Amino acid sequence: MRKPLRIIIKLSVAVLLIGGAVYYFGFVDSGIWRNFLSRLFPCSQPITYSIGNFDTRFDISKADFIKDLAEAESVWEKPIGRQLFTYVEQGGALTINLIYDMRQESTVKLQRLGIVIHDDQASYDSLKAKFTTLSATYRQRKAALDSSVASFENKKKKFEQEVARWNAKGGAPPPEYKRLKQEQDDLNAQAEKIYAEETSLNLLVDTLNSMVAVLNRLAKSLNQNIVDFNGTGLVGTGEFEEGEYVLDNKINEINVYQFDDQTSLIRLLAHELGHALRLPHVEDTQAIMYRLNNGTNEKLTPDDLELLKTQCGIK
Numbered sequence: 629m630r631k632p633l634r635i636i637i638k639l640s641v642a643v644l645l646i647g648g649a650v651y652y653f654g655f656v657d658s659g660i661w662r663n664f665l666s667r668l669f670p671c672s673q674p675i676t677y678s679i680g681n682f683d684t685r686f687d688i689s690k691a692d693f694i695k696d697l698a699e700a701e702s703v704w705e706k707p708i709g710r711q712l713f714t715y716v717e718q719g720g721a722l723t724i725n726l727i728y729d730m731r732q733e734s735t736v737k738l739q740r741l742g743i744v745i746h747d748d749q750a751s752y753d754s755l756k757a758k759f760t761t762l763s764a765t766y767r768q769r770k771a772a773l774d775s776s777v778a779s780f781e782n783k784k785k786k787f788e789q790e791v792a793r794w795n796a797k798g799g800a801p802p803p804e805y806k807r808l809k810q811e812q813d814d815l816n817a818q819a820e821k822i823y824a825e826e827t828s829l830n831l832l833v834d835t836l837n838s839m840v841a842v843l844n845r846l847a848k849s850l851n852q853n854i855v856d857f858n859g860t861g862l863v864g865t866g867e868f869e870e871g872e873y874v875l876d877n878k879i880n881e882i883n884v885y886q887f888d889d890q891t892s893l894i895r896l897l898a899h900e901l902g903h904a905l906r907l908p909h910v911e912d913t914q915a916i917m918y919r920l921n922n923g924t925n926e927k928l929t930p931d932d933l934e935l936l937k938t939q940c941g942i943k
């Protein structure tokens with residue numbers, strides 16, 4: 629959700645070109661012209677849209693995604709009773725891409741652990757507290773593991789030296805042999821424990837990394853400082869936004885990178901469709917066109933509606 633500046637620039641270009649376009653409108657009816665018109669005058673013709681990249685690693689089918697797009701569409705269309713968007717299977721003026729990366733992967737991993745995330749300060753604070761507790765646990769367990777590895781290596785070395793000594797003498801007498809055999813079993817049991825703890829700690833690191841990724845995404849959208857992960861050896865990956873609308877001479881597309889649930893997806897799509905209508909952001913935190921997706925309403929707020937009516941020239 630960004631780039632309001634460029635959108636405002638396009639808006640003023642559209643206003644300048646109104647005269648010419650109205651004149652041609654009655655004569656030309658090609659798809660290209662309709663797309664051109666809908667780019668200049670968002671409410672005059674429905675904007676056609678198609679699905680571009682659809683990554684199947686998201687937990688949603690293409691059919692359901694298209695249904696959610698229709699929902700997002702009607703968020704804008706219902707209040708003014710006008711068809712603003714139309715889905716076409718191919719060649720739409722607007723392309724919608726579903727792009728799977730670290731953003732969604734991390735979210736899904738945390739969801740599987742029962743951690744629900746919303747794009748708000750409360751989620752950020754609670755996740756950061758969980759992260760702090762969990763990374764302290766990690767450091768403790770890692771220190772304990774390091775010391776049991778060191779003690780294991782030490783015992784193993786002594787054991788091997790003793791075995792080598794007896795072997796040099798042609799073998800150990802039965803009581804010694806029995807004791808060494810027992811020691812070997814103990815060492816193997818210890819090695820297995822170490823291996824299990826290592827595996828479990830790796831999973832913990834994976835969870836911590838997912839938390840870092842989500843925290844950084846939230847931090848960025850909430851304008852917080854990127855979390856300091858000193859001492860954990862974890863690295864955040866920068867750039868986290870759940871979606872964006874991109875418009876230039878050749879590109880007119882919506883990229884979706886991340887969503888937590890169906891409501892947040894519909895709101896995200898509605899927000900980006902709003903940008904496709906050349907709508908900028910508003911200050912109302914519950915609005916669809918607020919810069920953060922932290923509301924739960926799937927309806928326009930008065931600020932959104934005002935914006936839409938102004939843009940479409942409805943009084």
Ligand SMILES: [Zn+2]
Binds near residue numbers: 899903909918919
């Ligand atoms: Zn935005």
